Amino acid sequence: MTAPTLRIDNLRLGFKGHHGLVEVLHGVSLHIRKGERVALVGESGSGKSVTARIVLGMLQQLKSARISGTVEFEGTDLEALKPSARHVLRGTRMSMIFQDPTSSLNPVYTISTQFHEVLRRAEAGITAEQARRKAISALADVSINEPERVLDSYAFQLSGGMNQRVMIAMALVNNPTLLLADEPGTALDVTVQAQTLRLMSDLVEKHRTSVLFISHNLGVVREFADRVYVIYKGNIVEQGPTEALFANPLHPYTRALLSAVPRITGGGIPDIEDDPSTFLAPLVAHPGASETELLS
Ligand SMILES: Nc1ncnc2c1ncn2[C@@H]1O[C@H](COP(=O)(O)OP(=O)(O)O)[C@@H](O)[C@H]1O
């Protein structure tokens, strides 16, 4: 059997501050098989982004971060890689789409220059002309009609929706095996968000890219993911195939998240802190969930 694209085992993270160590991940385990689209869902502050940042190797250099546990990418323990090897991995076989494209695209370089930079990671000697040709085809894949104009623009000259498409094209241009999408499009209006998600969905399906899809919105997840992990205050509290989880949410927190879905504005997630069953409830796993994660 081939190794899963991503395997996270018993991941713990704490931040050291003035008041000692504050733990924010308490032993997170999850895996993504090849070509699988997996969602990590939870409210703001539950530990989604830090999980993705550890996978990308971006929290490891932070002085205050205390990390333990295992992260394996295609069977290789990331701890065993030199920082330079990790750097190469990012943007080539592993890439990320962030929530806010304008802040992750560089404001002082044209889109064309940024594409060249990304392509250089996979192919050091690629010329500007070759990079431009690849970028044009990548932009066409995300339904951008005037790729030449977009390439010669700066991020601030483009709309939010356009920038999001550029980000998706850039994240996929080196044909990564794993895409980490951290609340993509949440900064956009709902219609544009739906369009860009569909674009991303079509592309990853075409290329059989494995995806870790991060969201606070279970409704969005339902359309996009094969399997779901629900994270609550740094613990995975429920996991299973998307349809099983939606048909029969078992953990009180998942139910609370689901009941929050129809509300478009305000409201948010009911506080379940007072409900003792939240803390007594064991990890809930649906049929089809991973055996090893049940044991941990
Ligand atoms: N650099 C940091 N230093 C201290 N605490 C942090 C840092 N980054 C994140 N946190 C804390 O870790 C927790 C999880 O954050 P995050 O993963 O960003 O949540 P989310 O699920 O909204 O993406 C939060 O309580 C957040 O305040």
Ligand SMILES: [Mg+2]
């Ligand atoms: Mg986040």
